[in-house]
Every structure is written in structure tokens, then in C-alpha cells.
Amino acid sequence: EVQVVESEGGLVKPGGSLRLSCATSGFTFSKFTMNWVRQAPGKGLEWVSSINNSSNDIQYADSVRGRFTISRDNAKNSVYLQMSSLGAEDTAMYYCAGEFELWGQGTLVTVSS
Amino acid sequence: DIVMTQTPLSLSVTPGQPASLSCKSSESLLHYDGKTYLYWFLQKPGQSPQLLLYEVSSRFPGVPDRFSGSGSGTDFTLKISRVEAEDVGIYYCMQGIRPPWTFGQGTRVEI
Numbered sequence: 389e390v391q392v393v394e395s396e397g398g399l400v401k402p403g404g405s406l407r408l409s410c411a412t413s414g415f416t417f418s419k420f421t422m423n424w425v426r427q428a429p430g431k432g433l434e435w436v437s438s439i440n441n442s443s444n445d446i447q448y449a450d451s452v453r454g455r456f457t458i459s460r461d462n463a464k465n466s467v468y469l470q471m472s473s474l475g476a477e478d479t480a481m482y483y484c485a486g487e488f489e490l491w492g493q494g495t496l497v498t499v500s501s
Numbered sequence: 502d503i504v505m506t507q508t509p510l511s512l513s514v515t516p517g518q519p520a521s522l523s524c525k526s527s528e529s530l531l532h533y534d535g536k537t538y539l540y541w542f543l544q545k546p547g548q549s550p551q552l553l554l555y556e557v558s559s560r561f562p563g564v565p566d567r568f569s570g571s572g573s574g575t576d577f578t579l580k581i582s583r584v585e586a587e588d589v590g591i592y593y594c595m596q597g598i599r600p601p602w603t604f605g606q607g608t609r610v611e612i
Contacts, residue, residue, distance in 0.1 A: 423602075425550075433542075433550060433593055435602040447600040483549055488540060488595070489561060491549040 390414035392492035394484050399498045405472040410484030410492060417465040420487050421445075424458065424469050426480035427494075436482070439467065451477070474499045503528050503596045507605035514610060520581040522608045524594035529574045531598075538597035541570060541579050544607075545590040553592075554579065586612055 395409040410422070424436040437458040438447045446458055457470040467484060474497075481494040504527040514520045530537050541554040552561045557577060558570040567582040581588055591607040 432591075432607045433544075433595075433604040435595075435600075435604070438600065438602070449601050485550075488542075488555075488597070489552050491551065494549055 390490055392484055392486060392490050394482065394492045394495035397482065397495035397497040399500060400474050401501055402475055402499055404474050404499070405470070406474065406497060408469040408471065408482055408484075408495060408497070410467045410469075412465045412467075412484075412486065412490075415486065415490065417486070418462040420490075422458075422460060422467040423485045423488060424467075425483045425485055426478075427483070428477075428480045431480075434480075437469065471497070476500065502601055503530075503598070503603050505594055505596055505603050505605035507592075507594060507608050509608060510606065511609045511611070514581075514584045514612060516586060516612060517583050520584050520588075520610065522579040522592050522610075524572075524577045524579070524605050526575045526577075526596055528598075530577075530596050531574060537573060539570075539572070539577050540595045540597055541568075542593045542595065543588070543590050544593065545587075548590075550593065584610070584612070 391413045393411050400406050421440045423438045426434050426436050439458045455473045460467040476499050479499045481496050483494045484492040506525045508523045530539050537557050539557045542550040544550040553564050554570040569580050571578050591609050593607050594605045
């Protein structure tokens with residue numbers, strides 16, 4: 389059974405940092421490009437970042453470049469999103485997705501004082 | 502960035518009747534490899550998005566054949582041959598030809 393499970397998000401103060409994890413199983417993780425997609429409350433989907441299977445092709449949305457860092461550990465079948473300098477505009481449900489085919493249930497990140 | 506525009510933004514349908522959703526891109530999604538990188542997703546209420554179609558018209562495994570996709574270049578259509586109650590939600594198109602990958606604003610389908 390395919391599983392894609394994001395770590396718990398949480399409440400972060402403006403300017404703060406948070407690291408999201410996404411643990412996977414049930415598919416050949418090392419062959420998949422992994423993505424983070426977010427959805428602000430009541431809004432549509434926004435792609436955030438992608439990392440290819442060998443970590444040599446990494447992409448970021450302009451809205452997070454320089455503040456977020458994506459990484460992966462193929463030995464642990466996991467992908468990560470290190471988020472820093474968070475602002476209210478980063479408040480969203482964050483989804484981990486393999487090749488846009490396999491999606492997690494999402495984790496809520498709220499940036500508020 | 503490639504802009505994806507979906508119409509209509511909202512659609513009320515009758516079970517058993519067909520439905521048609523449109524998606525237009527600001528640039529051609531035809532790649533030099535011959536493939537067209539247009540995806541359709543459905544986000545059911547309270548759920549994560551799920552992939553319905555990739556490369557315009559290929560159904561992801563497990564997707565019912567009442568869902569079909571068509572189009573080329575910059576104009577695309579998702580058709581539901583006979584809408585069922587479980588098809589309610591928000592449908593998003595997305596371009597995958599070059600980053601940043603961009604989504605349309607979504608079409609809300611309700612019964």
C-alpha cells in the first residue's frame with residue numbers, strides 16, 4: 389500500500405522556522421521526483437518546490453526561493469522542506485506529492501503571533 | 502510564468518448528465534519530446550488532490566472511464582460523460598512543461 393505521510397505542522401511566529409518531513413512507503417521512492425504543494429485557507433493550489441530523484445534538479449517557486457530548502461534522503465524514503473523567515477502568507481496546508489501522482493493528507497502550517 | 506485559466510469557476514450539474522470543464526494556458530504545453538504536459542486533478546471536499554489525467558488524456562490508474570481529456574497546444578477540456586455524486590469537488594488543471602508548475606484557479610463542481 390502506498391503511503392505518503394507529512395509530519396505535523398503547527399503554529400509558528402512570523403520570522404520563525406519550521407521543518408516539514410514527508411515519509412513514504414509502498415513505491416520506489418528513489419525513482420520519483422518529489423514535490424511540495426500548498427493551499428492557503430479557502431484558496432487554490434500553489435506549487436512550492438520540487439526535487440528530482442538524484443537531488444541534482446531542484447526548483448522553487450519565486451514566493452519561497454531563498455527562504456525554503458527542499459531535500460531528500462533516498463535511504464529513508466523521505467523528503468523534507470526547511471522553511472525559514474515565515475510570514476503570514478505562508479499559512480497553508482502543505483502537501484507532499486510524488487510526481488503529482490501520490491499525495492499525502494497534508495499538514496497545516498499557521499504563521500501567526 | 503505560464504498562466505492557467507479555467508472556466509467556468511463554478512458548475513452545477515445533474516447526476517447522469519455530462520459536464521465539460523475548460524482550461525487554457527498562456528503558452529503552448531507541447532514539449533519538444535512530442536508530449537503535451539497538461540494534468541487534471543480533483544480535490545474532493547476535505548481531501549487531498551488526486552490525479553485524474555496526465556498528458557492531456559491519459560487516465561491515472563483507477564480513474565473511471567467517464568473522465569476524458571482532450572485538447573492541444575493551449576486549449577484543453579475535461580469531460581465527465583455522466584456525472585455521479587462522488588464527482589463533486591474542485592477540478593484543477595496544471596501545466597508541467599516547465600517550472601514554475603502552475604495550476605488553474607479551479608472549477609467547483611456541485612450537484
